[in-house]
Amino acid sequence: EPEVTQTPSHQVTQMGQEVILRCVPISNHLYFYWYRQILGQKVEFLVSFYNNEISEKSEIFDDQFSVERPDGSNFTLKIRSTKLEDSAMYFCASRARTGLNTEAFFGQGTRLTVV
């Protein structure tokens, strides 16, 4: 069964450092997403990506965040200068060609801890 894979599963970083979270979406999917979930809180939308550009982004997704799909398979989330409040579980998701009418597949997440 196809799956979305995320690496690393856990990342610890010093405040102010840059981190890159990596995702390999399901092959042939065209819509890609990043969500985050602070411990004990709801799953929050960060950004959607389609046709090699950002489609929508939330207020959380400020200038410290960026996304890339560098090689047609990986989909990365970069946080330039991490803050303590960036500590959360980050989930990548992808959707198939037909977009609206299909389910989204989520990865198992990367737990980011900023110290």
Place this chain on the structure above:
Amino acid sequence: SQKIEQNSEALNIQEGKTATLTCNYTNYSPAYLQWYRQDPGRGPVFLLLIRENEKEKRKERLKVTFDTTLKQSLFHITASQPADSATYLCALDMWGTGNQFYFGTGTSLTVIP
């Protein structure tokens, strides 16, 4: 402001009973509404999707209703089992180029043997 609220943070029911979870939203006009299951430390897993012009959708022991007038969806699990214990999330699926979707606050369900 926009809100997606799910009923009571935690719901405990006896095995075999029907669990009913609620999702209410304000200031959104979703095209679809999805329900996901999330287990601790894991990503959400898709369960069902219902369109705005559908009143009801079923899949095995699951049933979802969608009332765009009330701005509410109900999610039912019949003949509940301990293995159904998890957090259940509703998500509003929006029109737009990004086809992004927004999650509710989640309901933690515990099925007691």
